[in-house]
Amino acid sequence: MKKIISAKQAAGLIKSNSTVMIGGFLSCGAPDKIIDELVKENINNLTMICNDTSFENVDKGLMIKHGLVKKVITTHIGTNPVTLEKMHAGEVKVEFYPMGTLVEKIHAKGSGLGGVLTPTGIGTILEEGKNIVEIKGKKYIFEEPLGADFAIIYGTKVDRYGNVKFEGTTRNFNTSMATAADVVIVQADEIVDCINPDEVVIPGIFIDYIVDGGIK
Amino acid sequence: MNTVIQNLTKDDVKKIIAKRIAKEFKENDIVTFGIGLPTEAANYIDEKKHIIIQSENGILGLGKTQEGPNYNTKIVNAGGAYVEVNKGACFYDSQMAFTIMRGGHIDATVLGALQVDSEGSIASWQIPGKFVPGIGGSIDLIVGSKKVIVAMTHTSKNEPKIVKKCTLPLTAYKEVDMIVTERCVFMVSPEGLILTEINPLFSVEDIKNSTGADFKVSKYLKNMND
Numbered sequence: 001m002k003k004i005i006s007a008k009q010a011a012g013l014i015k016s017n018s019t020v021m022i023g024g025f026l027s028c029g030a031p032d033k034i035i036d037e038l039v040k041e042n043i044n045n046l047t048m049i050c051n052d053t054s055f056e057n058v059d060k061g062l063m064i065k066h067g068l069v070k071k072v073i074t075t076h077i078g079t080n081p082v083t084l085e086k087m088h089a090g091e092v093k094v095e096f097y098p099m100g101t102l103v104e105k106i107h108a109k110g111s112g113l114g115g116v117l118t119p120t121g122i123g124t125i126l127e128e129g130k131n132i133v134e135i136k137g138k139k140y141i142f143e144e145p146l147g148a149d150f151a152i153i154y155g156t157k158v159d160r161y162g163n164v165k166f167e168g169t170t171r172n173f174n175t176s177m178a179t180a181a182d183v184v185i186v187q188a189d190e191i192v193d194c195i196n197p198d199e200v201v202i203p204g205i206f207i208d209y210i211v212d213g214g215i216k
Numbered sequence: 217m218n219t220v221i222q223n224l225t226k227d228d229v230k231k232i233i234a235k236r237i238a239k240e241f242k243e244n245d246i247v248t249f250g251i252g253l254p255t256e257a258a259n260y261i262d263e264k265k266h267i268i269i270q271s272e273n274g275i276l277g278l279g280k281t282q283e284g285p286n287y288n289t290k291i292v293n294a295g296g297a298y299v300e301v302n303k304g305a306c307f308y309d310s311q312m313a314f315t316i317m318r319g320g321h322i323d324a325t326v327l328g329a330l331q332v333d334s335e336g337s338i339a340s341w342q343i344p345g346k347f348v349p350g351i352g353g354s355i356d357l358i359v360g361s362k363k364v365i366v367a368m369t370h371t372s373k374n375e376p377k378i379v380k381k382c383t384l385p386l387t388a389y390k391e392v393d394m395i396v397t398e399r400c401v402f403m404v405s406p407e408g409l410i411l412t413e414i415n416p417l418f419s420v421e422d423i424k425n426s427t428g429a430d431f432k433v434s435k436y437l438k439n440m441n442d
Binding site: 014025026027029030051052057074075076077078079084087094097098099100101103104107118119120121123124125126134148156166167168169170171172173174175201 | 257271272273274275288290291293294307308309310311313314317318337348349350351352353355356360377385386387388389390415
């Protein structure tokens with residue numbers, strides 16, 4: 001059985017200066033309730049790993065807006081003008097990766113691999129300063145695994161064993177992030193007694209804490 | 217530049233490009249569209265072809281935009297808009313999305329560009345110092361798709377977007393197969409660009425004057441609207 005805690009308690013677990021993975025593709029599948037508490041508690045100096053920085057006034061965007069984040073490791077910030085402004089002002093450092101590279105770096109960490117070899121970025125400025133490996137005549141960029149102190153993810157239904165089920169396009173980075181952080185907290189729309197094993201997407205062993213998002 | 221200005225509205229331009237691209241897909245193709253103009257092509261696809269549209273945030277079988285007011289907020293496209301899915305659709309996570317995209321499982325991808333060059337290299341993700349939104353997922357898609365089609369206006373503020381060598385940072389090196397603009401269609405070959413189709417509103421001379429790269433004219437030059 002997993003510990004069920006409040007969003008406020010979850011925010012209390014996150015330490016300033018730590019590295020935090022946040023799930024969601026824009027706002028879809030983002031753990032917004034926990035983020036609201038991080039903002040209230042002003043947990044700051046964070047390094048945030050996320051697909052994107054969402055929009056200005058929601059979820060991941062709020063963390064940028066309220067100055068919680070010193071560095072963001074991401075794929076795209078074009079939907080959030082505040083991230084662009086803060087990047088240009090030198091207030092937030094931004095490290096970009098192609099989306100497919102970022103997800104595989106996270107997956108490599110979670111699955112105990114030594115890194116990733118990807119053809120994406122060969123022949124572009126993305127290969128500058130990287131190790132290039134040639135295999136059977138084809139060039140690949142080597143990328144190291146990427147983990148975090150905390151992962152804050154979303155699940156549509158989570159059972160008391162930590163098993164997670166999703167609806168629609170809410171899975172995105174949540175599944176990979178669940179495997180790659182020391183402490184994993186999931187915000188559930190609904191906490192249920194037991195999910196049919198056939199329908200479980202993230203095995204419960206990856207989850208440390210469950211937060212009731214109180215949607216249902 | 218002696219570009220002939222034809223009175224094409226933005227909508228005309230979109231329509232010409234989208235209609236031409238829609239003809240490019242074969243039955244049962246799995247295709248992906250970039251945001252904006254490329255997505256327009258989806259509106260002209262022949263339903264009988266059973267094209268499956270992929271969305272990089274985790275959908276095969278993307279449908280049309282949801283009509284409100286009761287939106288299902290758990291199904292969005294890569295731009296964050298609430299969408300429907302078609303019969304036979306499926307959802308998956310980002311790792312699977314990029315297995316599909318980078319792994320060579322997409323038949324054709326259509327996307328916009330800031331510049332394309334005669335070698336098929338494409339620049340689409342930043343104008344240094346001005347516009348740096350990040351590279352997102354399109355780069356994996358370009359590298360992994362069997363066919364890469366660029367859909368864009370022929371020029372930007374009368375400056376050619378089709379150039380000898382891209383001057384902006386590349387998104388991908390030598391990956392573009394085909395360029396469709398409101399004026400013409402170019403195929404990218406190992407010997408450079410080949411003009412294969414033309415909009416009859418323009419002459420080959422007009423194309424030469426508005427293109428920043430040399431090209432050959434196909435012996436079988438066709439009307440792109442046919």
